[in-house]
Each structure stands twice: as C-alpha cells, then as structure tokens.
Amino acid sequence: GSFCAPNLQSSNKHEVLATLLTHQPKPANDASNEHLKDQTPNTKEMIARFLFGIFFALLVPVSVSEDAPKTTEQLTAKIVPAVDEPLNKLPQLKSFLKGGEAETYEGVTVDYVKGRAAVMTIFEGSEIVEVIHLHPIKDKEALHTLFKEKGLVKKAPEEVERILSERQTGADEEKRQAAENRINYAKEVEERRKNKAARQDEELAAKEKRTKLQNDESEL
Numbered sequence: 001g002s003f004c005a006p007n008l009q010s011s012n013k014h015e016v017l018a019t020l021l022t023h024q025p026k027p028a029n030d031a032s033n034e035h036l037k038d039q040t041p042n043t044k045e046m047i048a049r050f051l052f053g054i055f056f057a058l059l060v061p062v063s064v065s066e067d068a069p070k071t072t073e074q075l076t077a078k079i080v081p082a083v084d085e086p087l088n089k090l091p092q093l094k095s096f097l098k099g100g101e102a103e104t105y106e107g108v109t110v111d112y113v114k115g116r117a118a119v120m121t122i123f124e125g126s127e128i129v130e131v132i133h134l135h136p137i138k139d140k141e142a143l144h145t146l147f148k149e150k151g152l153v154k155k156a157p158e159e160v161e162r163i164l165s166e167r168q169t170g171a172d173e174e175k176r177q178a179a180e181n182r183i184n185y186a187k188e189v190e191e192r193r194k195n196k197a198a199r200q201d202e203e204l205a206a207k208e209k210r211t212k213l214q215n216d217e218s219e220l
Helices: 013-022 028-037 043-067 089-100 139-148 157-219
Strands: 075-082 108-110 117-124 127-133
Touching: 089 139
Parallel strands: 075 108
Antiparallel strands: 075 117, 117 127
C-alpha cells in the first residue's frame, strides 16, 4: 500500500510511532471498498511499519539534542586587592572601584582595600576563565569597555542608579566623617598642648617655691 513518512522533526517518539502505525488511507466511498481491501496492509507490512517507527522514534531525539544550543552559566567576577601598585596613584581606577561602577555589572563583587591595586578574576560557574590586572588601565571608559568585551552584563538602569546613588551618599558621609575627625584631632592636639603647658607651669612654680624656701633657710 502507499506510505507517507510522518514529520520527523517532532521530538515526541510516541507521536512518531503512533503516526506510523495508524497512517492508513481513508475510504472515499462505498464503491471503492473493494479496491481498498486489496490495499489493506498485511501482517508483514504492519511489522515493517512498527520497526520503521521505532527506528525513527529513537533517531529523532538524538538529532534534536545535537542541534540544541549549548547553555552557559552567567559570568561573574571578583575584584580583590593586590600589592602591585597603590590605588592612590590610579585615581580613575580607584573611583571606578570605590564609587560602585564596577558593581553595576551583574555578578561583580569588589573587596576594596585602601592603598592596594586590584586584580579581577572572571568565573564561569565555579571555573576560573581569566585573571586580569586592572592597574595598567588608566581611565573609566577603558574599564567599561573591558568589562563588556569580557562578557559581563550591565544591570538594569534603575539598579545602576541606586548603586551609584548609595555609593555617592556613602562617599559624602565618609568625607564628612573624615573632616570631623580632623577637627576633633586638632582639638585633642591643642588640648594636650595646653595640658602640657599647664604642667610645665606648675612644675616651674613648684621649683621656684622650693628654691625660695631653700634660700630662706640658708639666711636663717
């Protein structure tokens, strides 16, 4: 009898098998019944179709899995201090790290240590992909370009704005606290100077008093 191959792109082998086993021409009318009886598949044809169906049902999932795109884990990065060069000599890099711009990328964390340069380690899952020394990069634009070229993804605009705003607030508070600390330190220094001068005056007065008593005793 005539046979039409089913659509082999289906990934469900049960559908393929069912299509193969149940595919038979439909009778057009009663007058053609005698002709169709001669086309009814015998037992051998049914077995052949069954085996043919099993073969393609097993083959199709394999071809689908081979064509399926491979998924990769999102890249992450960790920036840690190194002793190569102090960040104070690299103001753009220092601002990029401390100001939060590095952490506006997904999966990027920064361990900031004052006075230290930085090394960025890029991970795919738990595997290290690359280690990059950041201190040779002199400006922020080049740092952003590097992050994008390495496949790091920028966070949503509202999240970026939140991070930068929080870091700016923190930086302003740090400056205010530093100024207050300098004022307090200056007060402490002045207070210690006054106390030292007062002690010296007291010691001098005591010494003069002892000298006077000694002189009085000598006269007697």
